[in-house]
Amino acid sequence: MRLDHAALRALLPHRYPMLLLDRVEDVAPGESLTGVKAVSGCEPCYRGIAEGQPADRYAYPASLLIESFGQGAAVLWLLSRRPDTAGLPMFTAARDVTLLRPVHPGDVIHHRVRLEQVVDGAAFASGSSWVGEQRVAEFDSMMAVVRAADAIAEPAK
Amino acid sequence: MSDRDQHMEQLREIVAEVLEMEPEEVADTADFVEEYEADSLRAIEILARIEKTYKVEIPQAELNEMRSLKAVHEVVARYAGWQD
Numbered sequence: 001m002r003l004d005h006a007a008l009r010a011l012l013p014h015r016y017p018m019l020l021l022d023r024v025e026d027v028a029p030g031e032s033l034t035g036v037k038a039v040s041g042c043e044p045c046y047r048g049i050a051e052g053q054p055a056d057r058y059a060y061p062a063s064l065l066i067e068s069f070g071q072g073a074a075v076l077w078l079l080s081r082r083p084d085t086a087g088l089p090m091f092t093a094a095r096d097v098t099l100l101r102p103v104h105p106g107d108v109i110h111h112r113v114r115l116e117q118v119v120d121g122a123a124f125a126s127g128s129s130w131v132g133e134q135r136v137a138e139f140d141s142m143m144a145v146v147r148a149a150d151a152i153a154e155p156a157k
Numbered sequence: 158m159s160d161r162d163q164h165m166e167q168l169r170e171i172v173a174e175v176l177e178m179e180p181e182e183v184a185d186t187a188d189f190v191e192e193y194e195a196d197s198l199r200a201i202e203i204l205a206r207i208e209k210t211y212k213v214e215i216p217q218a219e220l221n222e223m224r225s226l227k228a229v230h231e232v233v234a235r236y237a238g239w240q241d
Contacts, residue, residue, distance in 0.1 A: 120217040
C-alpha cells in the first residue's frame with residue numbers, strides 16, 4: 001500500500017513546519033513501512049543562516065530527522081490499529097539512536113520502519129534511515145503512547 | 158546461581174537500562190517512583206521489555222504493583238510460570 005501526501009495529512013495531525021514526512025512508498029500494517037522525506041534548502045531550519053557558512057552548517061538537524069522517522073512510525077502504528085481505536089500517538093522516547101552521516105539539502109531520506117511491539121496504549125518501533133544506498137541513521141527503539149486527540153490538539157484561537 | 162538469582166539479575170538489567178542507571182544501583186526493594194523518579198512511561202517501557210524478553214503477556218493492571226525489582230520479579234514469575 002502506498003500513501004500520498006494528502007493521505008498522510010488525513011492521518012497525522014502535524015502541519016507546517018512540523019509535518020516531516022512527504023510520502024509513504026510501502027506499508028504492511030502491523031509490520032513495516034517505508035516513508036520518504038525530501039530535504040530542501042527551503043526548509044525553515046535553514047532560515048536566517050549568515051552568508052558564507054561552510055557546508056556542515058546545512059546538515060539537517062538530528063532532532064528533525066528523528067521526528068521524521070517517528071512520524072513514519074506513527075503512520076505505521078495508526079494503520080496497524082483497529083479502525084475504531086481512538087487517540088493519537090505521542091512520541092515519548094528514543095533509545096540507542098545512531099547518526100551515521102549528515103543529511104543535506106537535496107537528499108531524499110527513506111525511513112525503513114518496523115513495528116516491534118504494541119503493549120496496551122504504547123508502541124515500539126525500530127529501523128533505519130537511508131539516503132540512496134547509504135544508511136544515515138539507526139533507531140534501536142522508538143516509543144510512543146496513545147493520548148486522547150483533544151489532549152494534544154492545538155487550543156482554539 | 159539459582160533460577161531466582163538469575164532472573165533477578167536479568168530483570169535488574171532491564172530496569173537499569175530503562176531508568177538509565179547502572180544495574181548495581183538498582184536495589185531489590187527500592188520504589189522506582191519514590192527513589193528513582195520513574196514515571197508511568199518508564200513503567201510501561203519496563204513492562205514492554207519484560208514481555209518481549211520472556212515472551213509473556215502481563216496485563217497493564219499489574220503495573221501498579223510493579224514498583225520495585227522484587228515486586229516486578231513476583232509479577233513476572235506469576236505470568237511466566239517461574240518456580241522461583
